[in-house]
Amino acid sequence: MHTPKDLPPSVIRSSLDSLDLEGYITFHDVHNASKDFGNRYHLPPLAILHPRSASDISTVMRHIVRSTSNLTVAARGHGHSLQGQALAHQGVVINMESLLPSHDIKIYKGKQPYVDVSGGELWIDILRETLRYGLSPKSWTDYLHLTVGGTLSNAGISGQAFKHGPQINNVYQLEIVTGKGEVVTCSEKRNSELFQSVLGGLGQFGIITRARISLGPAPLMMEICSPGLGE
Ligand SMILES: Cc1cc2nc3c(=O)[nH]c(=O)nc-3n(C[C@H](O)[C@H](O)[C@H](O)COP(=O)(O)OP(=O)(O)OC[C@H]3O[C@@H](n4cnc5c(N)ncnc54)[C@H](O)[C@@H]3O)c2cc1C
Known part of the structure; x- marks a missing residue:
């Protein structure tokens, strides 16, 4: 008899396949999710979840905790890690990035402007959208084709960091799916331990599904190195 920890892949596949999701799980075409920008590791996953909501991620996490608890999980943003950090063998x-269609970019103007975005949003798209209001994130990355979740799990460094700190210093609030599948909102004042752990936490303390990011007046002139911003 198999214990939950050594279930054969076929059983795990069919149990994952039976979950009721807004998005979907695929067990084929795992090639792209087997490597990252570094191209040094080739570690194919058993499955790729394409979530449409935080609830999808929560459902899968709860299922894994309940049934197949030694299955590893990794969030993948734009896959620009170099050492296999976004892989799950x-x-x-x-x-x-599958979260995007149902989660748009919401900008709040006022004395302390901010933007609410999906964890899978690219910084280039946030910058494009906020510039329409004369605003921009206070702290960026120099290369902008990276996701919010991917850089907030590290630090997020650019030319503005000397003035505003890295991106993780410019976040008001996060929505997180924890390792147990709970969906938790956290900030400096609310669930602060989780908030501080996830920021710069290398994806080990929860999955960032939404982030509230501090904005400031956009500089009037800037040098754009990222392809496609002017399109
Ligand atoms: C060409 C290039 C240019 C770069 N430029 C910069 C730069 O200017 N400034 C800078 O600071 N860094 C830069 N980096 C480094 C980059 O910020 C990190 O590698 C970043 O983690 C990549 O973001 P990503 O969206 O590709 O994340 P991924 O590589 O997909 O994931 C990175 C890590 O974050 C975790 N993760 C991803 N999404 C989430 C989520 N939603 N919730 C929780 N964890 C998550 C993953 O599991 C993994 O551990 C650059 C890298 C490259 C290859």
């Missing part, structure tokens, strides 16, 4: 990779 024979585990589940969560394609965070």
